[in-house]
Amino acid sequence: MPLAADTALASTLRLSVMRLARRLRTERADSSLGLSHLAALATLERHGPLTPGELAAQEKVQPPSMTRLLATLVGAGLVTRTAHPTDGRQVLVSISREGGTLLREDRRRRDAWLARRLRELEPADLDVLRQAAAVLDRLAEQ
Amino acid sequence: MPLAADTALASTLRLSVMRLARRLRTERADSSLGLSHLAALATLERHGPLTPGELAAQEKVQPPSMTRLLATLVGAGLVTRTAHPTDGRQVLVSISREGGTLLREDRRRRDAWLARRLRELEPADLDVLRQAAAVLDRLAEQ
DNA sequence: TATTGTTATACTCTATAACTATA
DNA sequence: TATAGTTATAGAGTATAACAATA
Numbered sequence: 027m028p029l030a031a032d033t034a035l036a037s038t039l040r041l042s043v044m045r046l047a048r049r050l051r052t053e054r055a056d057s058s059l060g061l062s063h064l065a066a067l068a069t070l071e072r073h074g075p076l077t078p079g080e081l082a083a084q085e086k087v088q089p090p091s092m093t094r095l096l097a098t099l100v101g102a103g104l105v106t107r108t109a110h111p112t113d114g115r116q117v118l119v120s121i122s123r124e125g126g127t128l129l130r131e132d133r134r135r136r137d138a139w140l141a142r143r144l145r146e147l148e149p150a151d152l153d154v155l156r157q158a159a160a161v162l163d164r165l166a167e168q
Numbered sequence: 169m170p171l172a173a174d175t176a177l178a179s180t181l182r183l184s185v186m187r188l189a190r191r192l193r194t195e196r197a198d199s200s201l202g203l204s205h206l207a208a209l210a211t212l213e214r215h216g217p218l219t220p221g222e223l224a225a226q227e228k229v230q231p232p233s234m235t236r237l238l239a240t241l242v243g244a245g246l247v248t249r250t251a252h253p254t255d256g257r258q259v260l261v262s263i264s265r266e267g268g269t270l271l272r273e274d275r276r277r278r279d280a281w282l283a284r285r286l287r288e289l290e291p292a293d294l295d296v297l298r299q300a301a302a303v304l305d306r307l308a309e310q
Numbered sequence: 311t312a313t314t315g316t317t318a319t320a321c322t323c324t325a326t327a328a329c330t331a332t333a
Numbered sequence: 334t335a336t337a338g339t340t341a342t343a344g345a346g347t348a349t350a351a352c353a354a355t356a
Contacts, residue, residue, distance in 0.1 A: 035294065037275075038298075039301045046304045046305075047188075049307075077338090078339090079336090086191075089337080095323090110337095113337085115331065117337080117338070137179050147306070155303055157296045158297060161296055162300075164293075165286075166184075166187040202346070220314080220316095232317080258315080
């Protein structure tokens with residue numbers, strides 16, 4: 027793949043992603059929780075129990091930010107803390123049943139707009155998006 | 169396409185897009201300008217001179233937020249204020265030559281980071297992204 | 311009186327640095 | 334010592350409410 031093509035794709039893709047991200051941000055339902063709280067909840071649901079440090083790394087925030095974020099989530103009963111089985115310094119946080127419920131409810135509302143838009147697409151376009159989602163995740167990694 | 173599949177894809181795609189958008193946001197140039205400053209600059213470049221109120225509406229922020237944002241941009245010499253020709257209450261703000269230069273430099277750097285990441289992908293993934301960019305744009309439309 | 315823009319103030323989110331406890 | 338997590342503190346960014354100037 028020639029360098030020039032990569033650069034052109036980078037320009038195009040960046041604009042497309044930022045444009046849709048902005049649209050999604052404005053179209054989201056007004057939940058009482060911020061976007062990072064919901065992202066952390068979603069990660070806990072996907073990965074299962076994690077230590078605060080692992081979760082901070084996963085969410086690409088610093089540990090103190092995750093501490094504060096978790097304080098809110100624990101206070102709201104959406105995640106629970108348990109002692110690490112072998113290392114007394116560490117803690118394990120897990121999503122609670124209420125957290126899972128809130129996540130599903132929130133997704134249902136927030137995805138409504140995007141799902142509506144998706145229903146207007148051709149099956150081939152949907153396939154492209156399914157494959158693209160994984161690649162976009164890989165780009166955001168590390 | 170069944171409804172359930174659309175909803176699942178909406179969830180996945182939203183998370184992927186927001187995740188990459190966040191990454192792109194953090195990989196901005198060392199301009200020491202926030203994303204909203206750059207967005208306001210870009211709008212001024214695209215639309216030409218606007219009043220603070222019009223710019224606030226365009227950027228979907230409240231007028232006081234735009235006031236503070238403009239104070240930074242004017243202080244940095246990136247936009248200029250001029251009196252409104254007929255209405256003494258209003259002000260017109262325009263992007264300066266330095267503002268335009270900074271905007272182009274910022275775009276170049278963001279593209280560079282993404283292009284570097286793209287070079288690590290398989291050709292098949294790049295094809296997926298090329299097709300996806302167009303579909304993402306269509307989703308963000310309207 | 312209505313409108314435009316600004317100032318005053320507070321809240322949210324995130325960061326770095328310092329501290330506590332365990333290994 | 335080194336590591337995991339927390340607390341203390343600061344800096345953006347944005348909001349609402351109150352104010353000044355002009356229409």
